[in-house]
Amino acid sequence: MFKFLAGWFSRDVGIDLGTANVVVYVENKGVVLNEPSVLATRKSGRKGQKEILAIGMEAKRMIGKTPAGVETVRPLQHGVIADFEMTENLIQHVMVRANQGRRLFVHPRVVVCVPACVTEVEKRAVVDATLGAGAREAFVVEEPLAAALGTGLPIHEPRGNMIVDIGGGTSEVAVLSLGGIVISHSLRVAGDEMDNALVAMMRQNYTLSIGETTAEEIKFALGSAAPLEQELEMEVKGRDLMDGLPKVVRVSSVEVREALSPIIERIEDMLRMALEKTPPELVKDIVDQGLMLTGGGANLRGLNLRLADALNVPVHLAEQPLFSVALGLGKMLQSMDLTRKITVSVEGGGA
Numbered sequence: 001m002f003k004f005l006a007g008w009f010s011r012d013v014g015i016d017l018g019t020a021n022v023v024v025y026v027e028n029k030g031v032v033l034n035e036p037s038v039l040a041t042r043k044s045g046r047k048g049q050k051e052i053l054a055i056g057m058e059a060k061r062m063i064g065k066t067p068a069g070v071e072t073v074r075p076l077q078h079g080v081i082a083d084f085e086m087t088e089n090l091i092q093h094v095m096v097r098a099n100q101g102r103r104l105f106v107h108p109r110v111v112v113c114v115p116a117c118v119t120e121v122e123k124r125a126v127v128d129a130t131l132g133a134g135a136r137e138a139f140v141v142e143e144p145l146a147a148a149l150g151t152g153l154p155i156h157e158p159r160g161n162m163i164v165d166i167g168g169g170t171s172e173v174a175v176l177s178l179g180g181i182v183i184s185h186s187l188r189v190a191g192d193e194m195d196n197a198l199v200a201m202m203r204q205n206y207t208l209s210i211g212e213t214t215a216e217e218i219k220f221a222l223g224s225a226a227p228l229e230q231e232l233e234m235e236v237k238g239r240d241l242m243d244g245l246p247k248v249v250r251v252s253s254v255e256v257r258e259a260l261s262p263i264i265e266r267i268e269d270m271l272r273m274a275l276e277k278t279p280p281e282l283v284k285d286i287v288d289q290g291l292m293l294t295g296g297g298a299n300l301r302g303l304n305l306r307l308a309d310a311l312n313v314p315v316h317l318a319e320q321p322l323f324s325v326a327l328g329l330g331k332m333l334q335s336m337d338l339t340r341k342i343t344v345s346v347e348g349g350g351a
């Protein structure tokens, strides 16, 4: 009886639990939250317990700036849970924030997405973390399905729909038809790897040591996958590896593009492989309709142009690449019948 009432009084929630960001969609409200998937912790007590100091944007600002005893943690790596307890804390935090800071007296049903390549054990871990965080029922859905729904692709038609998601830890491609995944591939190379490539480039070209936050700032400011009409420049500050002293250098978008290029080549190879494995009738649809590019990494300047050139198919950039998955989860929340059809569901003991 209480569960029946709870269904009436709590809003269902969709969570895009990403390596870089967590985006939360609340039924009838839309996207209400977008926070980095980062926690800052401090060891407390002898048994190695950790006290949480900050979660989300506040914790991301601390990366590379923490005093002894404090560390920043990214509990998801390449789209899967690397630190279960911290993931549970992260989900709980975003659920409470999405509920305007009020405690969850009535536990919501939650749909969470996972990369298509994850194992059953990894899916189960996401369900357990979601239930542990206070959901009364948890569903997992494969990310390409949610992303395709969120970008408005007609995934239920007998037609080849290709969706490419470039996230923080994973790049993923899937071809969908008749509401299911025909083929999918994923690569543990995406936005984070681009940041690492820029850290390496700065060391090699300028003997300058920078942190991952600065590398991401360079990527946002100068990053591109194809030549720009007007190439850009910026000042970068770091520590000189030769004498250990602070140093400022000027970096151009041309050298940043060269550093990112090998990563984009790997993404292109993955897409070529996916096209090779796609049945010819569906390839024909993709050639006609093009592929849909989404995920935060899709925002890299000129990526759509470069992929179109490399693959010889039209490439469309999603309207809101960072929110496609969450918007797709939102569509699923509107129709729990659809959710039950395309997800794995587990009920919790809550509420």
Ligand SMILES: Nc1ncnc2c1ncn2[C@@H]1O[C@H](COP(=O)(O)OP(=O)(O)OP(=O)(O)O)[C@@H](O)[C@H]1O
Residues within 6 Å of the ligand: 017, 018, 019, 020, 021, 022, 078, 079, 166, 167, 168, 169, 170, 171, 190, 191, 192, 216, 219, 220, 223, 295, 296, 297, 298, 299, 300, 301, 321, 322
């Ligand atoms: N304008 C931009 N140019 C280049 N990269 C960008 C831009 N905006 C965001 N990104 C990158 O997008 C990535 C985050 O994308 P997104 O939030 O889709 O990933 P995620 O869903 O958390 O990761 P995953 O799908 O791997 O679990 C980060 O690496 C970020 O640096």
